[in-house]
Amino acid sequence: MRKTTALIAAVALLGGLTACSGGTAASTAGCDPVVLPGKASAVVTAPGKLGSAPKVGFPTPLYTETTQASTIIAGTGAPITAGQPVILDVTILNGADATPLQKTSYAATGGSLITAGKSTFPAVSEGLECAKVGSRISIVGSAKDSHRGAADAANGIGKDDSFVYVVDIKGTFLAKANGADQIPVNGMPAVVLTADGTPGISVPDRSAPKTSTVNVLKEGSGDKVKSNQFLVVKFTAIGWNSKTVFDSTWTDHQASVLQVGAATVSPGLSKALIGQRVGSQVLAVLPPRAAAVADGSGKAPADDAAVYVVDILGIAG
Template sequence: MRKLPALLITAGLLTVGLTACAPSAGPGCESPVPSGESSSIVKVSGDEGTAPTVSFPTPLKTDHTERTVVRAGEGLGTVPGQQVVLDWSVYNGTSGDLIEKSTYDGSSALSLPLTEGTLMAGLQQGLLCSTEGSRITLVVPPKEAFGEAGNPNLGVAPDDSIVFVVDVNRAFLPKANGTPQAAVDGLPSVVLDANGVPGVTIPSAAAPTDLEVAVLKKGDGATVKEGDQLIVHYTGVLWDTKTVFDSSWSRGAPAQLTAAAGSPTVQNGVITGFADALIGQQVGSQIIAVIPPDLAYGEQGNGSVPPNATLVFVVDILGIV
């Protein structure tokens, strides 16, 4: 898998937002982007897992982003910040020229979070409430795509719309969905807000000197093995100062990491205590880990982590890549 092509996510084209409300993920999930004549007129054929054959009349214009579901998937609709894996074909709506196309064999699928300010506004909003296995068409006007500048590198003029045909191959969990477990005495307490973001309260007692791990929600997904690439949400808190030093939740997107201690040969590896806490857990679980300095950043510390700091992590295990 690969990340979104840089030419399609440059900061200059992300300043335009849509005004629709974010959808819920429930059975009544309703896309903030309506279907319309422009998206409906894009003709798409081809089997699931294969490159589509796409045709539409040119020039294809719209005043607002439109979306049509070509093939419905299964499960709950996607929500803001959720990590998804996509294949797509992207066209200039004026000329009909192909801009970008996946290989549809897994080697060029896109892994990205549906985060406002990361994707062009029309694409981000158009992908919300999509289900895993679905194929959708999007027609995005200039003001919700590249803006007044267009994108000369891609052959997109200021008044060109963009046509997307997107396959939603996979949607990772937006938050841990496991069964709540009984709290463990002596460990920090955790309270979740409506979106699943944890708030952590550290006890007044001295920090444990050994690694302590407890399951807050017990998932029923695949078991994490050493070396697995994971999608997770996490919050990290310093035991002594009781302050948050890092949080994927605050960035609005989950993190991808390796369930293995970091080294020159382990890409996206983590501190030893974090890896040890993850290995053996199940997808859908939320865990809390109290990590002593010798299994964290030790005497040297790291950035906002001071020397000899005990760390507390609350982690949602959202999927294995």
Template sequence: MRKSVALIVAAGLLATLAGCSSSGSSASGCTPQLSAGDASNTIAAAGAFGTAPTVTVNTPLHTADSQSTTLITGTGPRVETGDYLLGEYTFVDGATGAVVQKSAYNGSDSAGFVVGKLDTLPGLDSAVVCATQGSRLAVAMAPIQSTTSATPSTDSIVAVFDITTVFPSRADGAVQPAQAGFPSVALGPDGRPGITIPSGSLPTSQQVAVLKKGSGQTVAEGDHVVFKYTAVVWADKSVAKTTWDDGVPAAATASSSAPLATNIVPALVGQTVGSQYIAVVPPSAGYGDTASTTPVIPANSTLVYVVDVLGILPAAAAQ
């Protein structure tokens, strides 16, 4: 869906300052991985949240330990490991004060990454944990946690990062009573669904049941929805496709009429954010007599989908 910061950095280029408030205080139930320090507290970023800031650094800035200061505190959801994050960023060479890379700041080309898996920039990855959506962070990264091909390996990198959207790692709705006749679903510690296909005859019509009922926004026709899913072939119980391997959610425009191959998953319209549901899809409502190689689905397959509805992208970000 969105380029990840890790990929952008690997490619080679890597609010008015609201005071120096520390990000080191522990939010309820969450322990930050970085604290504010002498280096991060000297970083200034002039400009409104979500717009390209003018970053001021007392050069040369060098820190042996990565630090993070919250310049703007957001009021949205808290970032936790495993969440998928969208944001805007400006990277500055701590030695020279020069901007080495920044995102588009256009509302539609935000950088995205799974928190806990941003191996290219572990300093930034650590900084966002326990921050909140709507926050702007000033991060001073130690050289070992900030190296890009655009800067020497001995330089610290300064990142000013605006957390624009946080998608949870799994559906968090209320568990619903099981419905007879559906495959059973058991969740792993991280929320990954395990699907057990029952014995008996194949369903001949599409069936949908809610496993967890979320309290968020109802998905409407045309909404750009962010979700995780696993699809299993009923006949041989093989996993045709899952987003749980790398943790990166999928995104698609919700449609009740588009072919399943275009729509990625069935039955998004009418679900609520935070819900998990199961859909049993016979060939007549799925891929029919056409085999698919991506995902791997034999012709005339009945499919089972377990879908976690994580959020709806704003209109600008869905472009």
């Protein structure tokens, strides 16, 4: 099956993870979709049971200059709001000739994670806004929204080709930590949040703690995190002395998945998150040894304490 870098970046595969529903409820009234139905999205057919790979049909060539989205199967869950991570299955085809480009596994315990709202590849992320959990929707993405209008001759993609996405919405997670505010701890970094939950971190004018220090800023009421679970999170991390962001999910408007206790997550961060509850926001200050990742893939500075602010949005498996 053909794949492109743009497609893989737009739909990050998470094979084997369990779909969960944990999003904050939103009323249908007052949910204003960014992407509206149109003639192109309306002609896409995708019969079959939700959660099984559909046989997608549409007249070719199918083009649109603006991304459109229509409902094929109406779900009964809560409407999706900007910022919510969504687990979905998706089939992607080239609108020019119906060539298959990519699809997920459609396994009962699998799916892909993408965050609704603004992103580098807005066809799907913005097309999800106001759709309901349990729905199958058709999105016909413009060339700009699907592949930035860049031709890919090796995969038969022209610069003006629209992409057709048939999306099964399996579940959602919190858009940001929603736990009860806790009393800040003196001497720890101060955290100020924007309306969408993006944290701003102010480090005090003092030396960093020599041992790992954890402060719960918001205490959630969801499930408790256990070792080796996959967590859906949003986070920002800065150096204590440099005061420079070295990693953040908020910059590209996408949530991330961490397997706490695994070699891909630092021991200090895993320890800070295990035992916390979904909906919590956790502030962790980790000395270099605790912030280092065993497999060498981490971004934390080797000579500076790392400051993490982590929103625990759900447990994915």
